[in-house]
Each structure stands twice: as structure tokens, then as C-alpha cells.
Amino acid sequence: MLPVDLQILKYIFIEKPIYYFKMKPYFETEEYNNLCTYMENRGESNSSDFLKEREYTVFDLETTGFLPEIGHEVLSIGAVRIDGEGQKSGEMHQLIRPIRPVPNHILSLTNLSREDLEGAESFITGFQKFLSFSENSTLVAHPAHFDVRFLRAMVKRWKLPEYSPACIDSQMMAKYTLPGVSHRLDPLLNHFNIHNLERHHALNDATMTARLFTELLRIAEKDYFITSYSVLQQKINEQ
Structure with a gap:
């Protein structure tokens, strides 16, 4: 794999024009x-503003890399819709057809085939489905600073209107509510004895994160100050 600085140059001078040419239609x-x-x-x-009265869409992305700013893409979106008590009302899993070829190690990691992705929906269709599914809800991701940032970068690349959803970072929430426990996903799942589904599958990861978020919400609400979205975000931002 090329160093990041060379990846940036490759994207700017070679891949970005190719992206635009293939996206233009x-x-x-x-x-x-x-x-x-x-x-x-x-x-x-x-x-x-009350946490119990909100609807949540807990979601996860599988991607071709960590840097959407240099052309990495979304391969799948998994999402689970829950209420403030953790009751699930729906789920979605959407494969996304990438513009550029996917590296073999990413296919192996995500257990996806080129045939799976060739038959998948475009980002336009997949993102529309996600927006419809998550309408009137607060997004939750672990960590949100990756998944939400990635979606916003994809939206910008596709020249769509600005996307700034309300969201909660469950990783930072875990850092606040459980200061003595690693805030990575796997240790948290073990801490709460949450059944570990196959990883690097967007819907599986979203399902496990939804169960984790429900547990974190219960802990947060034991502190009578943490009953509102605005206060929770303030506490998270202090971490």
C-alpha cells in the first residue's frame, strides 16, 4: 500500500478525474x-430534547478505507432503528456499488465478492434508502466521528446538499459513562455480555452497537442530569 502522501497525490491527479467521469452520468x-x-x-x-422520547438510528459502514477525502468509498450501510427504551422497530442492510475497484484485502475483510458489489445499488440509491430509514431520528455510531464524517465526505463528493445530522458518538459516550473500560467496541461488548456477531458486516455491527447504546443510555440516565440530548452532548464533548 502506498504511503498516505502518495495516495493523496494519486487521488488528486489520477483518480479524482476518473471518479468525476464515472459519476457524471x-x-x-x-x-x-x-x-x-x-x-x-x-x-x-x-x-x-429528552433522550427517552427520541428515536435512534444506530448504523455502521463498511468502506474501502479510512480516508474518504482521498477517494475511499462506502461498500455497505447497516442500520437498526430503536426507541429510547431500546426497542427495535426496523433494520436495513444495503450494499453499495463502488466507483473504483475494491482492493482484495477489503473484500476478504468484509466477506464481500466483486459479484455482490457489481449487483448492488449506486450510492445515490443506497443513501436515499438510508435517509428515508433514518428520517426523524438521531444517528448513533461507534465511533460517529468516522462514520458520520465518511458519509458527509461522500455527500460532498457527489455534490449533494450539505448533510449535518444530529448524532451521538457511542464511543465517546462509553468513555464518559465507563471511564475504567476500554471504549473500543469489542471490550464493551464483552463488558455487557453482548453476543458477538460476525464482525465487519455492517448490519451485525449496527445490531451490536444498538444493544451497547441501550446499555450506555441506561447508565447515563442514572445520573439525573443526563436526561436530555443537549446535556449528554455537552458531557461527551468534555471528554
Whole structure:
């Protein structure tokens, strides 16, 4: 694998023009225009500030790398919809067809085949499904600073309207509520005896994170100050 600085140069001078050339036909489709309109008219989610009264979409991404700014892409989105008590009301798992070829080690890690991805939906279609599924909810990811940042970078690359969803970083929440426990996902799952599903599958990881988030929410709410979204975010930001 090339050093990051060479990856950046390769993306700017070689891959970015290729991306644009392959993405350009999508910009002229009705589906793309509909998505832009939907995002522009999408209202604020979760008018209530109380954690128990909110709906949550706990999600996870599988990607071709860690740096969307240099062309890494989303391969799949897994999401679970829960309420403030942790009751599940739905789930989704969507494969995304990438623009550029996927490295073999990523296919091996995610247990996806090139055939799986060739038959998958475009990012435009997959992201529309995710937006519809997560409408009027607060996003939760572990860690959110990766998954939400990745989606925002993809949105920018596809020249879509700005995407700034309400979200909770369950990794930082664990750091606040369980200071003596590693805030990585696997140790937290073991701490709460949450059944470990096959990793690096977006829906599996989202399912486990949803169970973890429910446990963290219960711990946070034992502190009578932590009953609102705004206060929880303040505490998380202090970490």
C-alpha cells in the first residue's frame, strides 16, 4: 500500500478525474435530482430534547478505507432503528456499488465478492434508502466521528446538499459513562455480555452497537442530569 502522501497525490491527479467521469452520468438522472430535492426539504429531526422520547438510528459502514477525502468509498450501510427504551422497530442492510475497484484485502475483510458489489445499488440509491430509514431520528455510531464524517465526505463528493445530522458518538459516550473500560467496541461488548456477531458486516455491527447504546443510555440516565440530548452532548464533548 502506498504511503498516505502518495495516495493523496494519486487521488488528486489520477483518480479524482476518473471518479468525476464515472459519476457524471448520475448527475443527470431523475433519481439524483429527487435526492437533492429531498435533502434540501428535509426538516429537523427529533423536536424533543429528552433522550427517552427520541428515536435512534444506530448504523455502521463498511468502506474501502479510512480516508474518504482521498477517494475511499462506502461498500455497505447497516442500520437498526430503536426507541429510547431500546426497542427495535426496523433494520436495513444495503450494499453499495463502488466507483473504483475494491482492493482484495477489503473484500476478504468484509466477506464481500466483486459479484455482490457489481449487483448492488449506486450510492445515490443506497443513501436515499438510508435517509428515508433514518428520517426523524438521531444517528448513533461507534465511533460517529468516522462514520458520520465518511458519509458527509461522500455527500460532498457527489455534490449533494450539505448533510449535518444530529448524532451521538457511542464511543465517546462509553468513555464518559465507563471511564475504567476500554471504549473500543469489542471490550464493551464483552463488558455487557453482548453476543458477538460476525464482525465487519455492517448490519451485525449496527445490531451490536444498538444493544451497547441501550446499555450506555441506561447508565447515563442514572445520573439525573443526563436526561436530555443537549446535556449528554455537552458531557461527551468534555471528554
